[in-house]
Amino acid sequence: MALRFYNTMSRRLEEFEPIEPGHVRMYTCGPTVYGPAHIGNFRAYIFEDILRRYLKYKGYRVTQVMNLTDIDDKTIRDSQEAGITLQEHTRKFIEMFFHDLDRLNIERAEYYPAATEHIPEMVDFIQKLIERGNAYGSGGSVYYKISTFPRYGALSHMDMTGLKAGARVDSDEYEKESVSDFAVWKGWSERDGNVFWNTPLGKGRPGWHIECSAMSMKYLGEQFDIHTGGVDNIFPHHENEIAQSEGVTGKKFVNYWLHNAHLIVESKKMSKSEGNFYTVGALVEMGHNPIAIRYLLMATHYRQQLNFTSEALEASKKAITRLRDFRTNVEDARPGPDSDTAKWTVARAVEGFEAALDDDLNMSQALAAAFDFVREVNAVVAEQGLSEADKKAVLNALRRFDSVLGVVYVKEAGIDQRIDTLIRERNEAKKARDFKTADKIRSDLLDEGIILEDTPVGTKWKRKV
């Protein structure tokens, strides 16, 4: 089956075909680094990670760009309040961002361009817009003239004539010819302090939207395959990017626009005042495993609003444990005959998994295929063991599924000599039928998050998820 995506532009499922055969170029909107990213932000990055991993699973080479917005009103405001430079301020949150990416087992993109490191590219871009008549200077700033771009509103399906003059328009933007025109370059104002660049456009800083147009073009070219972001980015951000990029090139900017829905927490909108505003760090401090967060964020279809609940987070831990236990069950399965059931189950699972993800990344259904696989293989293992060939085929499939899921084969702290010693002591106690000592060792380890299991092939230990 062919890979299909729901394209926000056309509002329908479309078969995916990259511009360059075998190579996918995609731009994924990244964080504004003014504070720690929250789980809502990470839903987008997890979605993009699944997208990236599945494209690779399908055999594509992937070039992914994720921008780091390190200059905007909030970064300026917060760095000034903290009394440090913009760079000092944003660096902290950039580090935190990458740390969270690692904890959530999100693969690295090929490029993470920072806006402040691409000022010349943006200035160049803006000059082209001015030359072509798509932008005009006014009061030290430069604005994009929407009336020069008739297709404006195509992505968001919005009628721009409905905008009310003066509504939520920044007071320093009164120089605009039309209220819906937006800033591509912001002339320096007092409150920017020492944050500015001296450029041919004057003293100032770039607007938000221009960075994505300039940087995507630098790393991916004038036209590329996929652009993603949260639904909130559809308007105005992505609409403006299209206007800028196509304004300069006259060519179609992006072929497939993919947007993820937001999440709610305990059926409520996540907000600081509700006290349900979570960062990855805060959840980890509460004792939650980041991989469980990953699982929960990916298990709902990306275009569906996701309800993040602590109960679901616990369920996610159990689900991961089941998948990990399945791996060891298979690895340690006693030798058995070749099984047609096992072979058939592997084939069916792979087919089901791929069909689900091919269908606009239907992860819920892909997981269902994976869990059917687990149950069916476990039944064979329990009944008659596994032949070496079947074992290999099953583990191959699992490893392949996990190249997308990223929850089973996750690096964790290595073997602890001390645990091995305790297991030996416990086995001796068991042999002496001193179950009191044996149980104490097991429960002490459990307190540390280590689970001991007695199996036919000896005592095994695993970390609690």
Next chain:
RNA sequence: GGCGGCUUAGCCAAGUGGUAAGGCGGAGGUCUGCAAAACCUCUAUUCUCCGGUUCGAAUCCGGAAGCCGCCUCCA
């Protein structure tokens, strides 16, 4: 006010015309020193509500209620 989305078991969540996936939880059983894991059985006659179309609807149409978004720099 304009535009859009959602509502499926105790919880999370697929399914978009052919008779309700999957995970968690719960009940019982097998196995075990006890556990854990695993396996087996059961756990929504029904998909927010009310109408309609159809041989047939959770799925299509109309209406109501609730929830969540976007409407100029929030994933």
